[in-house]
Amino acid sequence: MKPGRVVVILNKGSGRKDGQDRKTKITERFGFHGISVEFIEFEPGNDLEEIASSAAAASPDATIIASGGDGTICGVAAGLLGFDNQMGIIPAGTFNYFARSLNLPELVEDAVDVIAAGEIRQTNIAVINDKVFLNNTSIGAYPAILQTREGIYERWGRSRIAAYWSVVKALATLRAPLKLTVRVDGTSTKHRTPLIFAISNAFQLKEMCLSGEDCIADGGMVLLVAPDTNRWGLLKHAATLLLGVAKQKTDYEMHCGTEIDIEMSRRTRPVARDGELAKMKGPFKLRMRQKALNLIVPSDLEGGVR
Known part of the structure; x- marks a missing residue:
């Protein structure tokens, strides 16, 4: 189901460090689909898990999106455990193992198109001492x-x-x-x-x-x-x-x-x-x-x- 509203947790320093350009492309492409978008940017050292869980608690009907590398995606996923929010991914890292395992496109506009289509599947998550x-x-x-x-x-x-x-x-x-x-x-x-x-x-x-x-x-x-x-x-x-x-x-x-x-x-x-x-x-x-x-x-x- 097409998301009505999305919250993008953006790592501007991932991969090629093209955060501002990526933010513009994300905004424009979600606008093309008629989807409202809000951004949360974070600095190195911030508690990404807490940022994601706070976003989910504040907006239980929103789709929470991680835009960054595998570390960013992992942190957002950890914060969403226990919440019903859908999670989307816009890959922007060096290896993008998890995104590639889902056959997600690495081009920003194409990744947004996948999120706009809203095909949901549940996935298993691994933890070490309760850390994802x-x-x-x-x-x-x-x-x-x-x-x-x-x-x-x-x-x-x-x-x-x-x-x-x-x-x-x-x-x-x-x-x-x-x-x-x-x-x-x-x-x-x-x-x-x-x-x-x-x-x-x-x-x-x-x-x-x-x-x-x-x-x-x-x-x-x-x-x-x-x-x-x-x-x-x-x-x-x-x-x-x-x-x-x-x-x-x-x-x-x-x-x-x-x-x-x-x-x-x-x-x-x-x-x-x-x-x-x-x-x-x-x-x-x-x-x-x-x-x-x-x-x-x-x-x-x-x-x-x-």
């Missing part, structure tokens, strides 16, 4: 990569090449591995690893040429555990993932489940969620929440949302 992630979450090497990436972005700008270079630079200086216990749907295993990486988006698995789509289709998530190795071995394993040639049991160990618990001796760790970094206290509990979000998707989207 739409694509992936990780502990260990990948959070270190994100810390390195920001410095590279500041110097060279945001691009996929810069993102890949940050992987090489961060892994070349990585130190001690994690010692942890993983419990998947009640079954425990012990690991010594530099990286654990949970994925709840089947599209990202396909992009990395990894198996596990059936797990996600059945309502679960995939947990990848890298083998314990030196930094150059880890660099090799990371490269196999990036190039889409990783082999199960050689470059990673894979688990599938709807309830995953991770325990380690050092309780507080940097945790990455959809490209955003924050410190969290363990033990880490990963869960799937079924049909938790009302998403606007293209009418011709085949299969499930995830």
Whole structure:
């Protein structure tokens, strides 16, 4: 059903940092469809989850739209849990994994057209210690990569090449591995690893040429555990993932489940969620929440949302 009113939560600094131009295009295209639009802009460091939940509480009949990258979309989705508002997406990030998993167009005008059509589907949402992630979450090497990436972005700008270079630079200086216990749907295993990486988006698995789509289709998530190795071995394993040639049991160990618990001796760790970094206290509990979000998707989207 066509939305009567939309509230756009806009990250002006996402992707190419074309926020003002994007805002103008969004306004004009919604005007073309006869839909009223309101904007909420936010600054780095603002609580995006709170912004989204406040917008939903103030306007229960409005469609709430995230315009930004995966981190922005994740924050808005987190704020809408527990609300009946429809959620739309206008992608504007570097990778746009979640938007691409929905076959959403990356051109602003075309994304607005999808929202105006108003095709709604419910989607499952993954959480780590009740914090939402739409694509992936990780502990260990990948959070270190994100810390390195920001410095590279500041110097060279945001691009996929810069993102890949940050992987090489961060892994070349990585130190001690994690010692942890993983419990998947009640079954425990012990690991010594530099990286654990949970994925709840089947599209990202396909992009990395990894198996596990059936797990996600059945309502679960995939947990990848890298083998314990030196930094150059880890660099090799990371490269196999990036190039889409990783082999199960050689470059990673894979688990599938709807309830995953991770325990380690050092309780507080940097945790990455959809490209955003924050410190969290363990033990880490990963869960799937079924049909938790009302998403606007293209009418011709085949299969499930995830």
